[in-house]
Amino acid sequence: MIWITGLLVVVMLLAALAVIFFNNHVAAVAAASVVSLALSVLFLLLKAPDVAMTEAAVGAGLSSLILALALRRLGLTQTGAASATDEREKNR
Amino acid sequence: MSMVFDLQWILYTGAIGLIAIGLVGIIWSRHLFRIILSLAIAEAGANLMLVIAGYRLHGHAPIMVAGVWPEQMVDPVPQAMVLTAIVIGVGIQALALSLAIRVKEAYHSLDIDEIRAAMQADIDAQAGVTGDLSQEEPSGREVIGPTVAAEEGRS
Numbered sequence: 052m053i054w055i056t057g058l059l060v061v062v063m064l065l066a067a068l069a070v071i072f073f074n075n076h077v078a079a080v081a082a083a084s085v086v087s088l089a090l091s092v093l094f095l096l097l098k099a100p101d102v103a104m105t106e107a108a109v110g111a112g113l114s115s116l117i118l119a120l121a122l123r124r125l126g127l128t129q130t131g132a133a134s135a136t137d138e139r140e141k142n143r
Numbered sequence: 144m145s146m147v148f149d150l151q152w153i154l155y156t157g158a159i160g161l162i163a164i165g166l167v168g169i170i171w172s173r174h175l176f177r178i179i180l181s182l183a184i185a186e187a188g189a190n191l192m193l194v195i196a197g198y199r200l201h202g203h204a205p206i207m208v209a210g211v212w213p214e215q216m217v218d219p220v221p222q223a224m225v226l227t228a229i230v231i232g233v234g235i236q237a238l239a240l241s242l243a244i245r246v247k248e249a250y251h252s253l254d255i256d257e258i259r260a261a262m263q264a265d266i267d268a269q270a271g272v273t274g275d276l277s278q279e280e281p282s283g284r285e286v287i288g289p290t291v292a293a294e295e296g297r298s
Contacts, residue, residue, distance in 0.1 A: 053273065059157075060154070063157055063161065064157065064160045066162065067164040067184050068164060069262075070168065070180050070181065070184060071167065071171075071172070071181065080180070083180050083183060086161075086187060087187065090191060091186055093154075093157070094194060096206045096215045097154075097198050097217070098198065098216075099194050099217070099222045100202070100204055102190075102194060105229050105230070109233050110187070110232075110233070111174065111197075113260055114183065114233050117237050117240060121241075122176075123245065125176065125244060125253065126247075133258075143237075
């Protein structure tokens, strides 16, 4: 119990630091999702299964979806060559 | 007894660390999207802190099953509050992202220094102030704000 809790806390804090220090915005969103996922397992260990379920579904799932859609609208997805969608967004 | 102290120490380190990292990110980031992400991190830390406050060592999950009495369960009230706070947090995040999209459409930038300079230029242009010409005295006739000048120009 104590070892897995410590491991989860370390993973969570490292992912939170990665959110601040990563330059790539897609990687920052992925790191925020890792924070939510580790937090949901931590909630399960703290005997809060309903909160863990909500955190995994809403915090890690829906929040990442919203962030990814906003990244596309903001034009911050720098993952190589510009796709057709990026060109259309740019010309609009 | 040492194990009890260690577990609580680790948990509080995680919660306070998340809040501290989130606040540092909000203060030190220069990019609007990174500020929104840091806000989400700080929210997660606050939620963890509330769940820790209701935790009881060797307690059961607050679900009524045979053989488990309410005295043996962890406190379910902070868990209900955190359940609400998670959903509200995602709502706040969606609102902040929509505002960031509007800012990007209006000023074509997400750097807060550039946005602040552009907003200041807009306010100055509406108030009839011609920029920072002097450090000692106000450079324009109207220094109150944009609304007074806008009303005068309209009438």
